[in-house]
Amino acid sequence: MAIRTTPSGSGRPGGGRVTLRTIAQMTGLSLSTVSLSLRGGTTLKQETRDKVAEAAKSLGYVPDRAGVRLRTGKTNVIALVLDGAEDSIDFARQMIQGIGQAIKGTRYHLTVIPEFERNISADTIRYVLDNRTADGVIITHTAPRDRRVQMMIDAEFPFVSHGRTEFFTAHPFYDFHSEVFATQAVDRLASKGCRHLMLVVGDDSTTNHHNIVTAFQRATARCGLEVRVLSGIQGMSPAEMRRMAIDLAREPGRPDGIICDSEMRTIALVGGLMEAGVHLGRDVHLIYKQTSGILPTLFPAVDSIREDVFAAGIELTQLLLRRIDGAPMESLQSLAEPQPQWRS
Amino acid sequence: MAIRTTPSGSGRPGGGRVTLRTIAQMTGLSLSTVSLSLRGGTTLKQETRDKVAEAAKSLGYVPDRAGVRLRTGKTNVIALVLDGAEDSIDFARQMIQGIGQAIKGTRYHLTVIPEFERNISADTIRYVLDNRTADGVIITHTAPRDRRVQMMIDAEFPFVSHGRTEFFTAHPFYDFHSEVFATQAVDRLASKGCRHLMLVVGDDSTTNHHNIVTAFQRATARCGLEVRVLSGIQGMSPAEMRRMAIDLAREPGRPDGIICDSEMRTIALVGGLMEAGVHLGRDVHLIYKQTSGILPTLFPAVDSIREDVFAAGIELTQLLLRRIDGAPMESLQSLAEPQPQWRS
């Protein structure tokens, strides 16, 4: 029968939290020695180190985060600034899952800072910087001259961005290779016999947008295709987008190949086209950037090019952790190869 | 010219972080007085309190989280255990967004703990309990005798669940009223002239599952309808589900009304039915539980019943915060009314 169990009811016997002091008392060593030993002090006798390690293990010692943080300033936290965009379906879940996978077994926790308006997101970063709320930050949807990036570079604060920028100073990033994406998509559509391509790409504030459009234009010029670009439509609702697709379908000179970089917009597009009686894969060919399993489930025959967001989460985190440990920036940049999923 | 600016480059002039000591020096008061004042000590002279408040404001003082946490044990963190389920599309994003909305302006941060296997999620809770990692926890997908709930009740640890349980002891929860959902759906289909209903509902480990099935059976019995229940299919992949829908469509005695509680499964279902040539809204009527805007965008004519996950996140958080502040459990239980979206 356990007397004086903590009300917390934790599995720990004998009440109270296990601290360095507990181990010190148990081993008869001093606080400092225990601390030193646990952090691998090489000046300690092997026998002592073993004794400490054993005691720590048997007691299930875990260093107190607040104590460490107060003393060292290290938070053991990484922060994800979660953009509110819905373009990539299931993006948030997979990203978080990936980060979770990467920090598994480390002492890091993940705090998520949801963002409601993109244009105030510099405030978010300011807050983290001023209050040293995390050891590092992951941001997404970067712009060519992203203010947040600028701030963190200036502050020499560890971060990694999902997306490139145009800054001269190198910084860690991970990015989907949109140029390759656009090129692959154009080539594929051309090989299917398309002559008139349309690129649908929203959010013209991001670096990604610029990269896609440029690569699209280069590739189509090379193939000598007629083109149209529909961009800067981040404000357009799915319903409006759908409406637009219906109008498009009824146009005489409508495109016979469409490339779309957002799942959400693809869905609106497909909804509209279908309603207008367009037969996908015959009247119009479509290639979209795929991040979730939804569209393949619905339309197994439609081509897509996949970005693995879960893997992105893992990679972003690894880059960030290495950055926190002081690795050189140049070694912390990575581009993900698009994964074509041709379905026929 | 600022000498000794922090390398952090924060906007703060004169280097260094602002602490109670800074304010104490500035006002000529003692540390204790400043601390007391900031927490609203009523024994202080009004003049003093004003002086402190003013200094704090002008310096942009924010209490150090590590200091507070070490001293008081209060983490100012709430933890979301994020289930890996993909049933409700966009669930994670909206939930997090909702929580973010609810903690805006408070001192709380949100840490997200992604879960990879449901069956080890008790370990996650154990970890939080043992290490006092958060002041409160939000869990989802609760089971009737959920082990995590049991643990937290035993430990008297603040939490709130998205979903009810069958425990005798009251605990805070928020839940979608699935019984009403099932009843509404059955009534609607009956009114459309359906005679043979099928309920598709996965994950038979949750309380939600049980509630839906029971209500479905009661409602259909009342209307005297032929029924079929397809459940316990949480392991089935979208592709398999799709396949199954195709087979179903070709069955002679196939149902003429389907109720589905998962968007992901609805999509697989619809994909299969369409491929088999079934015309939704004529051959077969469908009602699904809607959490994202995807299906309405694709099929504006299909009925759905909506759960507002963003609102759920807000409500869950408010319940949790009140629980942390010691509100009585009985006042912390809330059921969300399903929102029918009849499209014709």
Add this chain to the structure above:
DNA sequence: GAATTTAATTGCAACGTTGCATTCCTTGTG
């Protein structure tokens, strides 16, 4: 004007950790 009450402020210790400077204990050297 001394004693007593009340109002206002403060010192001190503690939360758990770490890094530096110090002390203690061996062992080896002249």
Add this chain to the structure above:
DNA sequence: CACAAGGAATGCAACGTTGCAATTAAATTC
């Protein structure tokens, strides 16, 4: 045998905060 040199362990202060006990200042009483 005294002394130095190294190896091994420890004491102390500090990170920023809070709660209590204690102190000081001001107001009231007799």
